[in-house]
Amino acid sequence: EIGKFADERKVNAYIIGGFVRDLIIGRKNFDVDIVIEGDATVFAKELAKRFGAKVHTYERFKTATVVFKGGKRIDFASARTEVYRAPGALPEVDMAPLKKDLMRRDFTINTLAIKINEKEFGKLIDFFGGLKDIKDKKIRVLHSLSFVEDPTRILRALRFATRYRFELGKHTERLLKIAVQRKLFKTVEGQRIYHELKQIFLEDNPLRVMNKLEKYRIISSLFPSISWDRFKKDLFERIRKVIIWHKLNFPEKETKYHILYFGALFLREPLNRVEKYIKELAVPQKEAELLFQILKNSLPLIKKVRLAGKNSEVYELLQNLPEEFLLFLAALPQDEETRNRVLNYLKSWRFIKPLVNGEDLKSMGLKPGPVFKKILSKLKYAIIDGELPNDREEQLTRAK
Numbered sequence: 001e002i003g004k005f006a007d008e009r010k011v012n013a014y015i016i017g018g019f020v021r022d023l024i025i026g027r028k029n030f031d032v033d034i035v036i037e038g039d040a041t042v043f044a045k046e047l048a049k050r051f052g053a054k055v056h057t058y059e060r061f062k063t064a065t066v067v068f069k070g071g072k073r074i075d076f077a078s079a080r081t082e083v084y085r086a087p088g089a090l091p092e093v094d095m096a097p098l099k100k101d102l103m104r105r106d107f108t109i110n111t112l113a114i115k116i117n118e119k120e121f122g123k124l125i126d127f128f129g130g131l132k133d134i135k136d137k138k139i140r141v142l143h144s145l146s147f148v149e150d151p152t153r154i155l156r157a158l159r160f161a162t163r164y165r166f167e168l169g170k171h172t173e174r175l176l177k178i179a180v181q182r183k184l185f186k187t188v189e190g191q192r193i194y195h196e197l198k199q200i201f202l203e204d205n206p207l208r209v210m211n212k213l214e215k216y217r218i219i220s221s222l223f224p225s226i227s228w229d230r231f232k233k234d235l236f237e238r239i240r241k242v243i244i245w246h247k248l249n250f251p252e253k254e255t256k257y258h259i260l261y262f263g264a265l266f267l268r269e270p271l272n273r274v275e276k277y278i279k280e281l282a283v284p285q286k287e288a289e290l291l292f293q294i295l296k297n298s299l300p301l302i303k304k305v306r307l308a309g310k311n312s313e314v315y316e317l318l319q320n321l322p323e324e325f326l327l328f329l330a331a332l333p334q335d336e337e338t339r340n341r342v343l344n345y346l347k348s349w350r351f352i353k354p355l356v357n358g359e360d361l362k363s364m365g366l367k368p369g370p371v372f373k374k375i376l377s378k379l380k381y382a383i384i385d386g387e388l389p390n391d392r393e394e395q396l397t398r399a400k
């Protein structure tokens with residue numbers, strides 16, 4: 001449909017980048033990026049009008065996002081040379097605008113495009129040998145200055161290499177090593193480093209990426225004073241398992257899983273150093289607060305959980321804590337029983353509600369007030385401690 005629309009408007013349209021890469025590799029990817037050889041903002045607005053969809057445009061970058069009914073989003077970008085052309089110039093018939101756009105990308109595997117205009121629908125466009133590199137399982141940069149131009153590509157290269165189990169091309173590996181040696185990360189805005197680390201921590205197995213970062217001495221280059229030791233590697237692995245468990249049991253919860261890994265990376269390091277790094281990385285306020293909460297409180301708190309007597313004491317210690325904090329506690333190395341306490345809280349204790357409610361208390365002749373809360377929470381604790389069965393009659397009797 002979009003291809004037809006592009007035909008009507010006499011512009012070329014291509015699906016590009018990650019979607020095409022993953023289509024060929026056979027990995028799910030729902031992020032569709034379309035490049036228009038023309039002004040994508042105008043195109044997207046008209047398209048949205050035609051389909052009754054919503055559109056957000058970013059004039060400065062000549063990009064747009066169209067959100068269709070049902071929630072499907074598609075991003076549109078303008079092939080860049082086109083953007084600066086004189087108004088009224090004829091559309092180009094050669095490939096130049098698309099090629100120039102793709103030339104700015106990080107790796108050959110990300111430069112594939114599929115034309116979606118009706119006439120050549122499905123035509124694969126491969127200027128830089130991306131298809132062969134996918135077949136050869138290689139990550140290659142497009143030119144020798146790529147890592148110098150943008151050192152965050154170093155992190156991206158190792159993330160993709162890990163995810164797809166690809167190798168770095170020989171030349172690319174050499175360039176990467178040189179870039180690390182030259183400490184090029186120093187030239188990058190911290191915020192961009194944070195973004196790429198976050199992407200790494202949102203992968204299925206961040207530890208495997210970290211092992212690659214370690215191999216190329218990137219961790220010490222980013223965080224000179226931080227030790228990357230057995231304890232942290234184990235913690236990464238434990239976090240991975242807790243996250244799998246959590247996604248299975250609470251798929252609908254929006255959880256900032258990457259914060260757990262940042263917590264593991266910085267745990268047991270002097271707080272003033274961590275503070276410095278977090279500032280440099282420009283970690284967003286909310287996430288920084290969560291991270292500090294984890295770093296300052298998780299170890300003391302897990303000790304209290306271990307020493308607590310009844311289940312309800314554990315409940316009191318854990319209630320109202322952020323999900324990420326609780327998951328971090330569950331991942332900390334600890335004895336079976338302590339871990340089960342945290343998991344039981346996550347799985348069941350926090351959802352327990354007495355079968356008696358305020359109305360029942362009223363009909364017992366009690367006046368609504370703070371005492372209600374007290375009685376109900378006492379009932380709740382008794383249930384959590386296994387002293388009171390999940391039976392309304394018994395709970396009513398106890399309330400009396």
Ligand code: ATP
Nearest residue numbers: 017018019029031104105106107110111150152153
């Ligand atoms: P993912 O599956 O992780 O979302 P993606 O390829 O879609 O992978 P994005 O980070 O969303 O990754 O980037 C979209 C496209 O933009 C990529 O295909 C890549 O070619 C390009 N890109 C992103 N970051 C850079 C960069 N630092 N330098 C050059 N190109 C980049």
